[in-house]
Amino acid sequence: MGTQVCKMKDLTPRRGWVVDFREAEDYLDKAARHGIKPSLDRIRILCSKLGDPQLKFPSIHITGTNGKTSTARMISSILEVGGRKVARYTSPHMQSITERICVDGRPIAEREFASLLERIIPQVEETDRETGDPLSYFEITTAMAFVHFARRKVDVGVVEVGLGGRWDATTLVDSRVQVITGVALDHVAELGGTLEKIAWEKAGIIKDDSYVISAVADPKALEIIGDTCEEKHSNLKLYGREFQLLYNLTYGIDTGRVGQAVGIRGLLREYPEIFVPLLGEHQAVNAACAVASCEAYAGSLSALSATEVEMGMRRVTSPGRLEVVSLDPLMLLDGAHNPDGASRLAHVIHNDLIYDHLILVVGILEDKDIVQMLELLLPLASTIIVTQSRDERATPARRIAAMVEEMGYDCLVMEEVSEAVKFARTLAAVSDMVCVTGSLYTVGEARTALGLRPE
Numbered sequence: 001m002g003t004q005v006c007k008m009k010d011l012t013p014r015r016g017w018v019v020d021f022r023e024a025e026d027y028l029d030k031a032a033r034h035g036i037k038p039s040l041d042r043i044r045i046l047c048s049k050l051g052d053p054q055l056k057f058p059s060i061h062i063t064g065t066n067g068k069t070s071t072a073r074m075i076s077s078i079l080e081v082g083g084r085k086v087a088r089y090t091s092p093h094m095q096s097i098t099e100r101i102c103v104d105g106r107p108i109a110e111r112e113f114a115s116l117l118e119r120i121i122p123q124v125e126e127t128d129r130e131t132g133d134p135l136s137y138f139e140i141t142t143a144m145a146f147v148h149f150a151r152r153k154v155d156v157g158v159v160e161v162g163l164g165g166r167w168d169a170t171t172l173v174d175s176r177v178q179v180i181t182g183v184a185l186d187h188v189a190e191l192g193g194t195l196e197k198i199a200w201e202k203a204g205i206i207k208d209d210s211y212v213i214s215a216v217a218d219p220k221a222l223e224i225i226g227d228t229c230e231e232k233h234s235n236l237k238l239y240g241r242e243f244q245l246l247y248n249l250t251y252g253i254d255t256g257r258v259g260q261a262v263g264i265r266g267l268l269r270e271y272p273e274i275f276v277p278l279l280g281e282h283q284a285v286n287a288a289c290a291v292a293s294c295e296a297y298a299g300s301l302s303a304l305s306a307t308e309v310e311m312g313m314r315r316v317t318s319p320g321r322l323e324v325v326s327l328d329p330l331m332l333l334d335g336a337h338n339p340d341g342a343s344r345l346a347h348v349i350h351n352d353l354i355y356d357h358l359i360l361v362v363g364i365l366e367d368k369d370i371v372q373m374l375e376l377l378l379p380l381a382s383t384i385i386v387t388q389s390r391d392e393r394a395t396p397a398r399r400i401a402a403m404v405e406e407m408g409y410d411c412l413v414m415e416e417v418s419e420a421v422k423f424a425r426t427l428a429a430v431s432d433m434v435c436v437t438g439s440l441y442t443v444g445e446a447r448t449a450l451g452l453r454p455e
Helices: 021-034 041-049 068-081 110-131 137-151 195-205 219-232 281-298 306-314 339-351 370-380 397-406 417-427 440-449
Strands: 059-063 086-089 101-103 156-160 175-180 211-214 235-238 244-250 260-265 270-276 323-327 330-334 358-362 383-388 412-416 433-437
Touching: 021 110, 021 137, 041 110, 041 137, 059 068, 059 195, 068 086, 068 156, 068 281, 068 306, 086 137, 101 137, 110 137, 175 195, 175 281, 195 219, 211 219, 211 281, 219 235, 244 281, 260 281, 270 281, 270 306, 281 306, 281 339, 330 339, 330 440, 339 370, 339 433, 358 370, 358 417, 358 440, 370 397, 383 397, 383 417, 397 412, 412 417, 417 433, 417 440, 433 440
Parallel strands: 059 156, 059 175, 086 156, 175 211, 211 235, 330 433, 358 383, 358 433, 383 412
Antiparallel strands: 086 101, 244 260, 260 270, 323 330
């Protein structure tokens, strides 16, 4: 039976009729055509019609150019170990939209996702009629997450910003703690072309009388964040000042134990030895931010034990972020999608991993700094395979290939990510490494091709 294509109006709920998951995806895909529109008016009206579910649980709110999802997963894992019912909202998803809405580490079921959308469609369409400005894909999914978390009576929500912060739909949450992982150039068309402008946008999530946990290092960006904290009477806790890494030591892949041992001085105590099952010094910094965030949220030593932190960090996963999915050959999936992310990936490949030859599979979206990303990654590779995800914003593989060749490198073109990944594995000897990167969408399709389930 073929896939049925529904118009948006066809999804208006009727008595005894339930939207199925594919129809729900179709509805949201149509909403995606409305694009990004910087305003909180629409989401405020929708949430009001839904009873302001975002105010029914406290939140930890996370923004930053890179590291948001990994930090969100670390915070969630630590708080879950302590017996709290923890909600997590992150974006974008890699394999299934259900990944965005999680409670206790588990993505929402497809059937429940569809039922949730059906529940709020009347309010969505009423809001569209009142404003004359249709709600976006992200606004609708954000409202769905708020409703789901409120219905599940979660103890805390760990909520990741979609883009920037000031105008992001998630900014409506009642957050006691805000996290700004870092500031780098990305999404410059929407956020501005300087670190100061981007920092100003991200500082828009800061609430009155709250804690702000940050690893921002650029002095001008930090000044903007500091000024905002003063205006809001918020307490800024800075990496390298109020909390820090004591050390980080990467385990060799040959030990079969992927990750690193880290020591962290938090806001409340020291944690002399934590195992973080993720690669990269930036993940160690993310871990320090996560620990400080949990301490700020808990507020006291008695409310957050060292055991909770250590066990929570030990069980954390972050799919598609320097994710090792095979050891023979070594296979690494990383959704680096901007020069800052590519630089961190290149550092790990060059310094932390042992291999004979690197087979690089790369697919990048059109709105990214493709040339700078390639300049960081291509010199490391023995073989380059260019591909493209199915996302409509994906840069055509042949266009990236032309850039690669202009830079003096040879490459292969395989337009399907699944084919590129499978072919790369056939080329790799046991002592070689395959790295798939360029976008989370590319990595998501690679995970599916490799038979890995959404997390």
